[in-house]
Every structure is written in C-alpha cells, then in structure tokens.
Amino acid sequence: MTEEPVGTLAGIARHAFPKAPMEVLDHVDVSVEAGLAGDFRGAVKPGGRGRRQVTLIERGDWEAAMAELGHAIPWQERRANLLIDGLDLPQVAGTLIGIGAQVVLEITVECDPCSRMETIATGLKAALTPDWRGGACSRVRRGGRIALGDDVVILDPLQGQLL
Template structure:
C-alpha cells in the first residue's frame, strides 16, 4: 500500500482562461467540484470526468528541470498539487484528500496552452502522466493545504 502524501496547493479559476486563484482551503461538492471553479460543475447529461484535476509536485519539478524554467505550478491550470504521493495511473482508483474522496477518471493531457507558457512544456508534461489526473468527486467535504492524500481503493 502506498504511503500518504500531502496536499500542498489548491487553485481554481472562475471561468475559462481566467487567472488561477491560489487558496488555502475549499469546499468540494459532488455537483460542483471545487467551490468557485467553473470546470467542476457536472453538465446536464455529463459524467463529470474532469471535475477536479491534480498533479504531483515532483512531476512539475521534473518538467521544469527539463526545460530550465521555474514557472509557478498553478500555470499548469490544475486544481490540486500533491507532494510525496504517486498518483495511480489507473482509472477507477479512489483517492482521499482530507475528508473528500475522488475517483481517477482519465489522464490530464497537457493542452496546447502549455506551449504559450513555455516552449516544450506540453512535451515535458506528456510522458508517464506528468500532466496529472482528472477525477470525479465521490464524497464531498472540505479540503485544505496540509491535508493527507492517500489511496482508498483500486478499481
């Protein structure tokens, strides 16, 4: 069994292309994902596959090392940054962050917008799920910086 990691970053954006807002804590709901983040709302008829996105600090640091840059992690436009934790690359795996449970749905593919941040960033985030994972909220609650991150169950 994997050891627990730590939630070290929370970011959200109110609308598409909005700047990322760094916050210390946030409520997470089954219907809306992170409170105040436009992407978390489940659309009518949708499955909510991309409600909450997360990535590993080590993967971001490795991408930065590859490129020789020091860009803040939130420019990746994911919601959560975890440290000391290897995100399972297995859809259906359930994670617990604080009181919240998330189910991994798909790899969070780096988009072309990454190239506008730094040339080569999309490619640097592509191998081995470096860009992170997309999740669906299964158990709502509140999360905060410093909360433990662990695997609840594998699919």
C-alpha cells in the same frame, strides 16, 4: 505491518471561467455537484459524467518538467486544481483518492497537456506528456472541505479503506 503511502495536499487553485487567471487558495469546499467551489470546470453538466471535475498534478512531475526546460514556473500555471506532494498517483481509471477527513476523488483519465502550455513555455507541452506528467482528471465521489497540509491517500475501492 507496513506503512501506507501518504502524500500531502501542497496546493489548491481554481479559475472562475475559461482562461481566467488561477486563484491560489489555502482551503476550499468540494462537492459532488460542483467540484471545487468557484471553479468553472467542476459543475457536472446535465447528462454529463463529471470526468474532469478536479485535476491533480504531482509536485515531482511538475518539478521534473521544470528541470527539463530550465524554468521555475509556479505549479498553478499548469491550470491544475490540486498539487500533490509525496505520493505517486496511480495511472488507473477508477482509483479512489482520499483527501483530508472526508473528500474522495475518483481518477477518470489522464490530464493531457494542451497547446496552451506552449504559451507558458516553449516545450512545456512535450515535457508534460510522458508518463501522466500532466496530471490526472477526477470526479468527486464524496465532498467536504480540504486544506493545505491535508493527507492524501489511495483508497481501496471495494472496502473504502487504505491500501
């Protein structure tokens, strides 16, 4: 039997409105209707698909970008919602990610870094561009509560089991 890859939820952040400061949390409720509780981007607009409800970034990717630029900027300045440690997130739309005992997110699209990254550090947008380094956007498939230290796993979309 082989060990299944398991990562850890290493960070949670949200912002109440566009351009608001990021609020770092140790736990949060997640719902299909609203994404992360209190995060402006999570609510699905009428007729919308919710493709950007929750954003995820890998700790290793953020650290690589920081090393490339010679900076030590806190991860939440990327404006992502979740920091994942120890798991290589698949770069495939439709991939299901399980967090904790209940939450399931579906990767929808690459989270392209915007020009706002340049206001944080010159060259940051370019450093986050290759190989999905800027993270992944997702929609909530099943809600629940998540907390720092929760396991993060890749789920089999057909069977709802670990791959």
